[in-house]
Amino acid sequence: MELDDEVCFCFHVTHRKLRNYARINKPKVASLMTECYGAGTGCGWCRPIxxxxxxxHGQEKPGEIPTLASMAERKAAREQYWLDKFGKKPADGGEKKDA
Ligand code: FES
Structure with a gap:
């Protein structure tokens, strides 16, 4: 996964933002990672990542980041997650919106 790849499609939070948040703030529990631009507080698909x-990056004993090879694979996995969980595709389609 590249640093500029989005991890949370709902809030458009990148791997880089989450990695830096974890490194700098060392949150005590994983749920505090939501303080990084609300990542993981939408549909919930990205929470395991x-x-x-x-x-x-937030712990003394490092883990391993899952390898969903490409953005297209992650978007497809999230779409399937939505279909399984909500019975529909995500409305935003995981695309970035212009400001
Ligand atoms: S993709 Fe992160 S909360 Fe939906």
Whole structure:
């Protein structure tokens, strides 16, 4: 996963933002990673990845970030997550919105 890849599609939070948040703030529990631009507080699809980032960069004993190879694969996995959990595709489609 590249540093500029989005991890949380709901709030458009990148791997870099989450990694830096974990490194700098060392949150005591993984749920505090949501303080990084609200990551993980939407549909919840990205939470397992955020936990891995926290384990890898926010802890003394590093974990391993899962390898969903490409942005297209992650978007497809999230779409399937939405279909399984909510019975519909995400409305935003995981695309960035212009400001
Ligand atoms: S993709 Fe992160 S909360 Fe939906």
């Amino acid at each position: 955020i936990v891995k980032i926290w384990e890898t």
